[in-house]
Amino acid sequence: AHREREAALAAERDRLARVLDRMVEGVLVVGADGRVARTNPALERLLPLAAGPGATPGEATGRHEVQLAAARAAAGETVEGERLAAGGRTLLLTAAPAAGGAVLVFHDVTELQHALEVRRDFVANASHELKTPVAAILAAAETLAGGALEDRAAAARFTATIERHARRLARLVEELLALSRLEAGAAPERRPVAAAAVVAEVCALMEAPFREAGLTLRCEVAEGLPPWRGDRRSLETILTNLLDNARAYTPEGGEVAVRLEAADGGLRLRVRDTGIGIAPEHQGRIFERFYRVDPARSRAAGGTGLGLALVKHLAESLGGRVAVESAVGAGSTFTVELPGGPEAAP
Ligand SMILES: Nc1ncnc2c1ncn2[C@@H]1O[C@H](COP(=O)(O)OP(=O)(O)OP(=O)(O)O)[C@@H](O)[C@H]1O
Ligand SMILES: [Mg+2]
Structure with a gap:
């Protein structure tokens, strides 16, 4: 024993x-x-x-x-x-x-610590970006209340200011919510989507803004696209953001071309511009939240640096990815690969 x-x-x-x-x-x-x-x-x-x-x-x-x-x-x-x-x-x-x-x-806990720091930076950045339009709205409202209302021309100017900043605020909140939903791991539902029609619609909506900016927009959809199971809203958001950027960062007289084609059983969406381009040292970072190559220029264009972060998250949540090729002064090409959906997987 x-x-x-x-x-x-x-x-x-x-x-x-x-x-x-x-x-x-x-x-x-x-x-x-x-x-x-x-x-x-x-x-x-x-x-x-x-x-x-x-x-x-x-x-x-x-x-x-x-x-x-x-x-x-x-x-x-x-x-x-x-x-x-x-x-x-x-x-x-x-x-x-x-x-x-x-x-x-x-x-x-090195990685955890790093994640916490990223989160803290994010909260600080987001708060800062939210403060700017709020301050502008408050100032305009106070000026109106302080007498500018009596002056019709001034009143119109200040209400326009309020509207512009309120829109910006709304967009910012919308983008932040979309990002946090994606981070919570909410994968978009996959349904059959007529991707060619979505691209045509977004292009039609963008025609006027491009014309006003003095830019040529060309949209091309290849024949015989495979059926795509994905999420309509995500595809719209991806293309809208890429086109917004192409418009904001391409000088007057430039050209922007969109092409949707088949690739490896899925889709490839390409947006090419003849704009200012992105230097190699920035190319790896533009997909980070709030990252802007030239913050002053982007802010003037109404940007906060969330667009590409959203594009990347959306592409990845659909099982795809996004890449950029660019040369300063020559232009940029963003390529989004979107697999065909669960049925199309081998
Ligand atoms: N087509 C492009 N040509 C040149 N630079 C670009 C282009 N697209 C993006 N960038 C650079 O990458 C940065 C990040 O782009 P992103 O779309 O995330 O932010 P944004 O356009 O500044 O703001 P938001 O999209 O939130 O309104 C931009 O600030 C810009 O410096
Ligand atoms: Mg953008």
């Missing part, structure tokens, strides 16, 4: 050791004597160890925060969420009392 119990204990120890070996988190076990009893391989990847078992936790890791956390845990306290910077990474240290000693667990 004694033997059996010993064998069972050994098996249990083996199992524990295997678990520790495979853990993603770094683990450091401190015995009742205050010395390191064992460590796991993950810990050595996260925090190069200066000494092995037998050393104090501080000596082993070279970090006095670790020594402190171990001492507090050994005294019966649970230490949670201590942050450690190590070799460009951020570790979260948790220490708990265990059998007179302590167990210390190290989580690598």
